[in-house]
Amino acid sequence: MDVAKERTSQTDHPGLGHWRWQRLTAILLVPLILWTLWMMRSLDPGSYLSVREWIQQTGPMMALIILLPVSYLHGALGLQVIIEDYLSASVHSGLIWAVRIAAIALTLASLWAIFSIALA
Amino acid sequence: MSNPRARPISPHLQVYRPQLTSVLSIMHRLTGIFLSGVTMVLSLWLVNIAFGEVAYSVFVAFWDSWISTLLLTGVVFCVYYHLLNGVRHLAWDWGFGFSLARVYATGWAVVGGSLALSAITLVLAI
Numbered sequence A: 001m002d003v004a005k006e007r008t009s010q011t012d013h014p015g016l017g018h019w020r021w022q023r024l025t026a027i028l029l030v031p032l033i034l035w036t037l038w039m040m041r042s043l044d045p046g047s048y049l050s051v052r053e054w055i056q057q058t059g060p061m062m063a064l065i066i067l068l069p070v071s072y073l074h075g076a077l078g079l080q081v082i083i084e085d086y087l088s089a090s091v092h093s094g095l096i097w098a099v100r101i102a103a104i105a106l107t108l109a110s111l112w113a114i115f116s117i118a119l120a
Numbered sequence B: 001m002s003n004p005r006a007r008p009i010s011p012h013l014q015v016y017r018p019q020l021t022s023v024l025s026i027m028h029r030l031t032g033i034f035l036s037g038v039t040m041v042l043s044l045w046l047v048n049i050a051f052g053e054v055a056y057s058v059f060v061a062f063w064d065s066w067i068s069t070l071l072l073t074g075v076v077f078c079v080y081y082h083l084l085n086g087v088r089h090l091a092w093d094w095g096f097g098f099s100l101a102r103v104y105a106t107g108w109a110v111v112g113g114s115l116a117l118s119a120i121t122l123v124l125a126i
Helices: A003-010 A016-041 A047-057 A057-088 A090-117 B020-050 B053-063 B066-093 B100-125
Strands: none
Touching: A003 A016, A016 A057, A047 A057, A047 A090, A047 B020, A047 B053, A057 A090, A057 B020, A057 B066, A090 B020, B020 B053, B020 B066, B020 B100, B053 B066, B066 B100
């Protein structure tokens, strides 16, 4: 097979989607994390009312709604690579699916919490 | 190898003499695992707030302890380390900074940068 054909056939590699999502979420997380940290200057976790008011503001609420799903996707993709690299092949699919299900459940729980705080 | 299209797997940790490049790479993975746990704590915190002020008093008791300050210091460092080293990885993905000299220079920059940003953040926060 010549090089050009070999290259074309590589573009449908099943790992490519994983690689792209890992990078896309990474690029999103850089400004998201810095923005969230910057807004946290006005957050006082020791006071319930202050914490509620902080989350109800437009900026922090928007940041959290985007930050948590993107973080869980990035985290699940990263943990998958670590599982594949260092654990026995017999546990790969079970553990990877456990990580995915946990990531989805935690994303849903976080979004439910943010919306219920916002609407309260 | 049974699957010719399988991606290359990371080398085993024990066969390498520790050097800046390998230590930073392992730290990227360890901080990544740790930050997955931190994200879970962030979710628990949000759910805790949603459950109301009585439930939140459990968190406040933890927040007032010295353990939370110690933990927060670690979290802040891991966030900056993984973020800066992640940008280093993204640069590599686009083909930049691959010479050995560059790899070492950006590696030390990540170490210095994450320590400096952590210090600034903690001074502003406390």
